[in-house]
Amino acid sequence: MRPHSRDDGAALLFIAMTMLLLLGIAALVIDIAGLQLDMRADRLASDLGARAGAAALDPFKSSSAPKDACETAAAYVLANLGKTEWTSAPACSSMPSSCIESTVATTISGDVDSYHVEITYPVPPDSPLMNGQSFNSDEDGTLCSRIGVSIQRDRDYTFARVLGFDQGSTTIRSVAKNSAGLGLGELVPLVLLEPHDCEALYTTGQGKVTVESYQDTPGLIVVDSDASPQ
DSSP: OOOOOHHHHHHHHHHHHHHHHHHHHHHHHHHHHHHHHHHHHHHHHHHHHHHHHHHTOOTTOTTTHHHHHHHHHHHHHHHHTTOSSOSBOOOGGGSOSSOOTTOOOEEEEEEETTEEEEEEESOOTTOGGGTTOOOOHHHHOOGGGEEEEEEEEEEEOSSGGGGTOOEEEEEEEEEEEOOBOSSTTOBOSEEEEOSSOSOSSOOOTTOOOOOOOBTTBOOOEEEEOOOOOO
């Protein structure tokens, strides 16, 4: 048997380091996949919270509408995050008592476990919540008709720690507008948000969609889309 050379030791060291690097990358990919799943759940909570808050912007209760909208949004966010009680509840009483087009945006925050939640009302066109999108007053409504929800989540990594990555963070933002129906002050009970496609709502087989009327007003379903399939 020939004695081990220095080249043999270097090769073994290189293989060991390569294996450690590959395992570390695999661990990081697993934790990043976990972040993606978190973002889906957080998106649902922020969208539903904003939509519920917008529905609570009752034009006939101008003095309490912002506070009621904030409380409704907070309740929906909490429920859809699977939580029952805030660690630090949003102080919705700090919301403005009324709103005109010159009203300055107010943001209040709350915390529950690893989540930091912010609720903003009203939402100006240049707000970070609008994600830099071009503003269209016909589609995006008036300043006082919009409420925003932001959810930041800190997630402790499990496997990526071997590479020195301890924690990741994601932020989800949603904005919804109050959408009145055909009757004065009526709210649309179902709003489907779809960026482009027309087929945001469809049924197959024996499925059906039933929309009931209320008193003398027909039921409404609104699909918010630019109708340009990508």
